[in-house]
Amino acid sequence: KAGVTQTPRYLIKTRGQQVTLSCSPISGHRSVSWYQQTPGQGLQFLFEYFSETQRNKGNFPGRFSGRQFSNSRSEMNVSTLELGDSALYLCASSRTGDYEQFFGPGTRLTVL
C-alpha cells in the first residue's frame, strides 16, 4: 500500500505570494492533518480534515487555509507569504477513529 505522498517536495517563493501544497493520504484513510515544522517552534498543528470538513484547527492566522476533496486528497494554501512561513509542511493521514497518524515526506517551503 502506498504511503502518504506530498507534492511538491520543495518550493521557493517570495514574500507576498501565495502557495498551494498537496497531500494524498494512504488509500482508505479519510482523515488528513497538516503540521508546520520549524527549528524554533517545532511541530505545530495547522488543521485536520475528515470527510471534506475541517474538524479541528490550530492557532494559525487566516492566511493558512485548507480543503479536502471527496477522494480524501487535501490541499493547504498560504496566502500573502511571510519570511516566517519558511518551514517543512507535513501531512499525515489516519484511519477513521484511530489516533495513529502516518506522515508524508513533507514539502519544504522557502520564502525569500
Place this chain on the structure above:
Amino acid sequence: AQSVTQPDIHITVSEGASLELRCNYSYGATPYLFWYVQSPGQGLQLLLKYFSGDTLVQGIKGFEAEFKRSQSSFNLRKPSVHWSDAAEYFCAVGGGSQGNLIFGKGTKLSVKP
C-alpha cells in the same frame, strides 16, 4: 494545558551503549502516546505507540517505551544503539475529542563510533 516535554535537546551516545530518551506529558483526557523518528529531510516514522494495556510497549528497530501514569512519562529506550539510529526523536500525545497530535520539541541523537 496540553503539552509534551522532552527535556533533552541533544544527546550523544557511543555505538553499542544503551539509550533512554525522556518524555513527560500533560493531557486532560486518556492519553494515547507515540514516539516518532525523523531522519534529515524526511517525514516522521512511527517507532511505537501506547493506547492501553501492558505499559511496556515494543516497537520497531529494537526500541521500547514504558508508560508510567504516576509520573506522566513515556520514556523511550534501546539496549544497544547503532550508528543508523542517529536522528531526531519526537514524543507525541493525542486522544479525547481532538484528532491531532501534540508533539514535544524533539531530541536529537548523535552516535559516536
